[in-house]
Amino acid sequence: MAIRAPIVKLTAGRMTLTHETSHYLCRVLRLRAGDAFLAFDPEALLEADATITVASDSAAEITVSETRGAKVVADVPLVLVYALAKGDKVDAVVRDATELGATRVVVARTERAIVKADEAKAANKLDRFRRVAEQAARQSGRADPPKIEGVYDFAAALEAAKSDTQARYCLDVRGTVELGALLPAAITTRSGIAFAIGPEGGLTDREVEAARAHGFEIVTLGRFVLRTETVAAAVLGAVRVLSR
Amino acid sequence: MAIRAPIVKLTAGRMTLTHETSHYLCRVLRLRAGDAFLAFDPEALLEADATITVASDSAAEITVSETRGAKVVADVPLVLVYALAKGDKVDAVVRDATELGATRVVVARTERAIVKADEAKAANKLDRFRRVAEQAARQSGRADPPKIEGVYDFAAALEAAKSDTQARYCLDVRGTVELGALLPAAITTRSGIAFAIGPEGGLTDREVEAARAHGFEIVTLGRFVLRTETVAAAVLGAVRVLSR
Structure with missing residues (x-):
């Protein structure tokens, strides 16, 4: 993997690095004059090839080639199944999910959800969620917004989430296993991960059984009750x- | 640590457990008739002492003593230093922090924040944040809302956050270490943890230096740009x- 270093106000030509970045590249990673790395500007969302010209722990000098827009994409499948809810709650969840790297958001109808969307309304809602995802992706420097799917019945949403995931978790108060006991291993193996989150009123026994049947582990986040968007x-x- | 099992609709007297909880207690944990555990109702926020009367992998029977309100408190110090921001952004962060178990929220003035609060306004804002925390604690079944402190200058806020924490992280684009490389060890050792999050406009070089001087590691969350409330x-x- 290429060495990446953050450089605020990245511009083509000669630059002197901050103490922190100099220390990281020349002391921690032991780069020497002539060594190359990928410089990226996390504020301007630019990147460029760069080469150390003067190695130093405190004020290294570099040359930077022409900058280009950073094309940052989410790599490992990360799928969120989320119950259709009232108001702009789903907008907020789509925005968070986009910033946090979800690759797909599957919107589901659940039995205890307060909102029942007919076909026409569902299409309108999905259009809005897609616009929210596109805007959030632009603002977070993400080249690919998550794919927004649905509105499906809960079982169909679970089925859709299965296609590119190996580790699947349904968050529910009935869970006896804590998510933290399972998640690190799934991440270490770079598994595609799916989370299913029910509505504010909770999932029914039948829905929890459907999740289990689709290979979702029923898990909990511990002791406090969380709003579904916080989950x-x-x-x-x-x-x-x-x-x- | 006492064995805890979630039981929805917990009531004093005799109850038959669901398949899932029966399996967990009698198969996974191998409880037998006569064994005691702590039953809690994650929806009603009640708890009670319970005893297995008939062990079974699929339909165990128990007796439940009188239920009492579940007194769930956050145990390990978890401190959030957050920059004062416009509108109800801080309200939303205080609500999330309460649900997620923060023990203290220290509100800070930062150089690039858009909001400048004078003393009187600051007191009003703190009162509002406290009400938000109390309401969120009630709703999440948490006995102790986080302590809301401030409004302090950033350096004073960092100093306040030091008192009961051993692992401290400042989230900033200049970070060259990813939080994920450090956080699991801090949690495993049950260290008190502090996070410092700057305003939407970012921290200044001087503020980042102050964080470092107060023992905060400068860390990043990776490639996408996140809003401060998402962080x-x-x-x-x-x-x-x-x-x-």
Whole structure:
């Protein structure tokens, strides 16, 4: 894997690195004059090939080639099955999921959901979720917004989530296993991961059985009761933090 | 540690357990008739002492003593230093932090924040954040809302966060180490953890230096640019998922 280093205000030509980046490249990674690395500007969302000209632990000098737009894409499948909910709750979840690297969001009808969308309304909602995902992807420097799918019945949504995932978790109060006991291993093996999250009113016994039948482990996040949008941000955030 | 099992619709007297909980207690944990455990109802937020009367992998029977309100408290210090921001962004972060088990939220003034609060306004804002925390704690079944502190200058906020934490991380684009490389070890050792998150406009060089001087590692969450409230939910969510 190429060495990547963050450089704010990245511009083509000669640059002197900050203390921190100099230390990282020349002390921690032991780069010498003539060594190349990939420089990226996390604010401007640019990247460029760069070469060390003067190695130093505190003020290394580099030359930077022409900058280009950073094409950052999500790599490992990360699928969220989320129950259709009232108001702009799903908008917020789609936005979080986009920033946190979800590759697909599958919107599901569930028995206890307060919202019942007919076909026409469902199509409108999906259009809106797609616009939210596109906007969030642009703002987070992500080249590929997550694919928005649905609105499917819960079992069909679970089925859709199976196609590119090997590790599947359904978050539910009935869970007796904590997600944290299973997730790190799934990330280490770079498995495609799916999370299914029910509506505010919870999943029915039948829906939990459907999740189990589709290969989802029924898991919990521990002791506090979370809103479903917080669950989404927490589990996708855990994947983001642990994926390296 | 006492064995805890989730039982929806927990009531005093005799109950038959679901297949899942029976399997967990009698097969996985090998409880026998006469064995005791702590039953809790994650929806009603009740708990009770319970005893197995008939062990079974699929339909165990138990007796349940009088139920009591579940007193669930956050145990390991988990401190969030968050920059004062416009509108109800901080409200949303306080709500998430409460659900995800933060023990303290320290609100900070930062150089690039858009909001400048004078003393009177700051006191009003803190009052509002406290009400949000209390309400979120009630809704999530948490006995102790996080302590809300501030509004402090950034350096003073970092100093305040030091008192009960051993592992400290400042999320910033300049970070060359990924949080995921450090966080699991901090959780395994049950260290008190502090996160410092700057404003939407980012921290200044001087503020990052202050974080480093206060023992915060400068870390990143990887490639996508996140809104500051998503960063808060992601890092606290990762702690929640990994803490067991």
